[in-house]
Amino acid sequence: MTEHQRLSPSPDQRRVLRRAWPHTRGHRGRIAVALAVSAAATLTTVAVPAVVGAGVDRLLERDEGGLLAAAGGLVALALLRLVLFRQSEILLTATGERVVRHLRDLAVRGLSRAPLRFLEAHPAGDLLRRTTTEIADLASFVRGQLPDVLNVAGYLVFTFVLLLSRSWQLTLMLLVVYVPAILWVVSRFKKAGPPAFAAEAAAAGQVAAGYHELVRAGELLRTGGGTEFWRRRFLRQSEERYRAARRTQRGLFIISLSRVVQGITTAALLGLGGLLASGRVVSVGVVVLFILATRQLFDSATQASNLVGQVQQTLTGLARLLDLLAATGTDPRPSGGAARTAERGTLEAHDVHYAYVDGVEVLHGVSLRVTAGERVGLVGPTGAGKTTLAKLLAGLYIPDRGHVRYDGIDLRELDPLELRRRVVLVPQRVHMITGTLLDNLGLVPGDPDDRAIRRAVDDLGLTGWVDGLTGGLGTEVGRDRARLSAGELQLVGLVRAALLDPAVLVLDEATADLDPDTAHRLETALDRLHADRTLIVIAHRESTIRRLPRVVRLDDGVSTARPAEPQRRLRNNIQAR
Ligand SMILES: Nc1ncnc2c1ncn2[C@@H]1O[C@H](COP(=O)(O)OP(=O)(O)OP(=O)(O)O)[C@@H](O)[C@H]1O
Numbered sequence: 236m237t238e239h240q241r242l243s244p245s246p247d248q249r250r251v252l253r254r255a256w257p258h259t260r261g262h263r264g265r266i267a268v269a270l271a272v273s274a275a276a277t278l279t280t281v282a283v284p285a286v287v288g289a290g291v292d293r294l295l296e297r298d299e300g301g302l303l304a305a306a307g308g309l310v311a312l313a314l315l316r317l318v319l320f321r322q323s324e325i326l327l328t329a330t331g332e333r334v335v336r337h338l339r340d341l342a343v344r345g346l347s348r349a350p351l352r353f354l355e356a357h358p359a360g361d362l363l364r365r366t367t368t369e370i371a372d373l374a375s376f377v378r379g380q381l382p383d384v385l386n387v388a389g390y391l392v393f394t395f396v397l398l399l400s401r402s403w404q405l406t407l408m409l410l411v412v413y414v415p416a417i418l419w420v421v422s423r424f425k426k427a428g429p430p431a432f433a434a435e436a437a438a439a440g441q442v443a444a445g446y447h448e449l450v451r452a453g454e455l456l457r458t459g460g461g462t463e464f465w466r467r468r469f470l471r472q473s474e475e476r477y478r479a480a481r482r483t484q485r486g487l488f489i490i491s492l493s494r495v496v497q498g499i500t501t502a503a504l505l506g507l508g509g510l511l512a513s514g515r516v517v518s519v520g521v522v523v524l525f526i527l528a529t530r531q532l533f534d535s536a537t538q539a540s541n542l543v544g545q546v547q548q549t550l551t552g553l554a555r556l557l558d559l560l561a562a563t564g565t566d567p568r569p570s571g572g573a574a575r576t577a578e579r580g581t582l583e584a585h586d587v588h589y590a591y592v593d594g595v596e597v598l599h600g601v602s603l604r605v606t607a608g609e610r611v612g613l614v615g616p617t618g619a620g621k622t623t624l625a626k627l628l629a630g631l632y633i634p635d636r637g638h639v640r641y642d643g644i645d646l647r648e649l650d651p652l653e654l655r656r657r658v659v660l661v662p663q664r665v666h667m668i669t670g671t672l673l674d675n676l677g678l679v680p681g682d683p684d685d686r687a688i689r690r691a692v693d694d695l696g697l698t699g700w701v702d703g704l705t706g707g708l709g710t711e712v713g714r715d716r717a718r719l720s721a722g723e724l725q726l727v728g729l730v731r732a733a734l735l736d737p738a739v740l741v742l743d744e745a746t747a748d749l750d751p752d753t754a755h756r757l758e759t760a761l762d763r764l765h766a767d768r769t770l771i772v773i774a775h776r777e778s779t780i781r782r783l784p785r786v787v788r789l790d791d792g793v794s795t796a797r798p799a800e801p802q803r804r805l806r807n808n809i810q811a812r
Contacts, residue, residue, distance in 0.1 A: 242357055242365075244440060245433035246558035251550050254557050258341065262334050269326035273382065276319035277389035279312050281397055284531065286312065288401075288524030295519060324382045331377030335370065338556060342366045345563030351631045352591075353563065360444030365559045368443075369436075369552035376549040384542055387535045394528050394535075402517045405508055405525050412503050413529075416496040417536060420489060424543065427486040432544075432551045435479040442472050483544075490540040497533040504529060576649065576657055579607040580642025582628060582739050582769060587637035589623055597623050600637070603787060607738070608767050612774040612783035615790045621773045622663065624789060625741045628771065629660035641739070655680055659737040661728035663745050664721070669713035672704065676730045683734045691733040695760040697726055721745035722753035729760045739769040744779060754778070 259266060290305030346354070346366060354362070399406045445468060452465075508522035582605045589598040597620045605611050613621050626632045627639055630646035639646050641657050649657070667675050676688050683691075689708070692701055700723075704710040712719060719727065725745050732740055742761065754776070761770070774780045 240353075240562040242361070242555075242558055242562055244361075244437035245430075245551075246554045248429055248433070248550055248554045251554045251557065255553060258338060258560075259334055262330060262337070265326070265330040265333070269323065269330045270385065272319060272326055273323035273385045274389050276316065276323045277386050278393055279316040279319060280386075280531070281390060281393040281528075282312055283309065284524045284527035285397055285401075287527055288518075288520035290520075291523045292518050292520030320382075320386075323385075327382050327385065328378050331381055332374065335374045335377055338373070338560070339366070339370050341560055342370065342556060342563075345560055349563045350633070351626065352633075356591075358440075358444030358447070360442075360447035361440040362559070363447065364440050364443045365555050369556055372552050373549060373556070376545060380542055380545050380549075383538060384546060387539045387542065390535045391532065391539075394532055398525060398528060401521050401524060402511070404511060404516065405504065405521070408503060408507050409500065409525075409529065413496060413500040416499070417493055420492045420496065421543075424486060424489045427482075427489060428543070428547050429551070431479070431482040431486040432547050435476070435483050436548075436551050436555065438472070438476040438479040442476050445469060445472050487544050490543055493536055493540050497536070500533075501526075501529065576642040576644050576653065579738050579767065579769075580657070581606045582639075582641050582658065582771075584624070584628060584634075584639045585637055587624070587627055587634045587639065589620075589627060589632060589635055591623075596635075598627070601789070602637075603628075605739070605769055605771060607769055609785065610765065610770040610772075610783050612772050612780050612786040614774050614780060614786055614788050619790045621789050622743055625660055625743050625771070625773055628739075629658045629741050630654045631660065652680060655735055655737070657737060658739040658741065659732045659735050660741045661725060661732055661743065663743045665724040665728040665731075667713045667719070667724065667727070670711070671706070671708065672701070672710045672712050672727075673708040675712055675727055676708075677734070679731045679734045681734075687734060688730070691730050695726075695729060695733055695763050697730065697756060697760060700726065700756055720750070720753060722750070722757055725757060726753075726760060729757070729764055733764055737768065739771065740765060741771045741773075743773045744775045758782070 286305050286308045290302055290309075293299075293301030293305060343366065346362065395406070398409065449465060449469075504525055508517070508525055511517045512519050512522050584601055584603045587598055587601045588596055590596045601620075601624060603624075613624065615621050623632070627634055630639065630649070633647060641649070646654060646658070668678065673685060673688060676692070677683050677685075685708075692698055692708075701707055722745055725742070729742075758778075761772075772779055772783060774783065774786075780786060
């Protein structure tokens with residue numbers, strides 16, 4: 236199980252912005268401009284109480300010119316504010332959207348290249364949530380709250396500098412009364428908040444995974460299978476999600492204590508400000524400035540407290556997305572290995588060990604050598620590890636120990652395209668997408684054109700089968716459309732394989748029960764396809780086994796494919812004749 240890194244349901248949220256920073260490369264110039272405009276917009280707000288305070292002092296001094304100048308300044312600030320805030324919002328949103336789009340592209344690219352084991356080992360619902368809902372949340376945060384977050388942060392910093400420059404006594408009082416109390420509230424929240432949000436996101440992921448599985452299990456449910464199990468599981472998951480949401484609410488309540496702190500601070504400010512003004516230590520205008528500025532400061536703090544929850548939620552989503560990017564960016568296969576191999580070569584598994592779950596080996600030391608052009612059947616009881624071995628032989632899994640080599644080169648060292656030209660697996664259940672049969676047949680690297688697909692269909696003797704479908708190659712297949720039988724799906728897999736023209740074809744036979752027509756078509760297609768290729772068939776059907784000159788049996792070292800013939804034990808749990 237060393238093949239891939241596992242995703243954590245609640246990954247480490249420390250330094251999440253620093254970890255996201257490398258992904259902003261190419262956007263940093265825009266980010267700097269957006270931040271500068273946002274800071275200028277914030278300064279137009281910070282300056283308002285200072286201008287009002289100056290106006291009050293001019294009024295008390297009966298300086299009409301100064302009063303008019305202050306009034307004019309306020310109008311100018313209001314206009315500037317309008318323009319700058321609009322511009323900063325546009326710039327921040329556009330830049331943020333670009334970064335989010337880049338992250339989305341990376342996530343999709345990472346998932347499309349992720350090792351098969353990585354995809355199998357994680358619930359599809361959780362992967363979907365990370366790459367759709369959580370990225371959508373990030374985008375909506377960028378559009379909705381990011382400008383506010385920057386505005387609030389800028390306001391707090393600039394206002395502090397302004398207040399300190401006008402009266403250190405009143406600023407000191409603010410620091411002594413307001414700051415420790417608000418920090419206490421925030422620290423309490425920080426302790427309770429992140430785990431609560433992470434638990435809620437993880438619980439939501441579980442529910443999404445449950446729904447996804449439910450949708451896929453439509454057939455099973457229709458037959459009434461496991462209904463009670465689903466019900467119990469949904470109740471349990473819903474209950475967990477509800478509890479997690481309650482915990483988040485409790486976390487958010489802590490932050491609302493900040494309003495009490497604000498009331499006490501205003502009272503203290505008025506008392507001390509009044510004393511200082513009557514002793515002429517500060518002007519009345521400075522007291523007015525403090526009262527107005529701290530009111531805005533509180534508004535900003537309240538806004539910050541409302542935003543903290545969303546920021547935390549966004550950081551949680553971002554941490555989960557970065558976790559996905561880190562995990563899918565660590566494909567252990569050396570990328571773009573330059574090794575070249577012969578058109579036709581020997582495929583060899585040597586002392587291969589593999590475990591899906593740590594400590595529970597499925598294959599323990601399997602060795603198998605198949606020379607160029609050989610036709611080999613792989614048989615054995617259900618669960619013996621035949622499909623697992625087939626995936627290892629096709630390079631879809633990487634052995635925990637041992638090697639799989641083609642033409643003497645470890646499959647890990649092959650470029651993915653080179654690998655696909657050498658070994659192709661037609662799985663038991665061929666995957667289809669919504670679209671026409673033609674679209675589905677062409678789902679192979681290299682984007683074959685319609686002519687190439689039609690030729691492959693014809694070469695495999697499948698034109699009759701295709702013409703028999705209601706729409707021919709244009710028949711809509713995939714979800715809820717004309718369902719193809721298990722055998723027909725394998726015909727699609729064989730056409731895809733023919734388009735790739737691999738040296739080795741590994742076929743994981745669908746089922747022992749095929750209707751005679753489909754069975755005949757499969758056999759004909761396979762005969763035409765294998766020509767001078769190596770063919771390894773996980774054989775479930777007696778007729779297939781009979782047609783293969785060599786049969787290898789995989790189990791725990793017992794039994795044989797053809798009792799009449801001598802057996803030779805190859806290695807640990809693999810036997811052959
Ligand atoms: N994705 C997976 N995650 C965990 N365990 C798995 C996975 N796939 C297979 N296994 C387990 O590995 C063992 C071997 O499975 P495998 O499908 O390779 O056997 P098989 O011989 O092909 O069986 P069958 O003939 O029924 O297809 C089984 O115990 C199976 O439960």
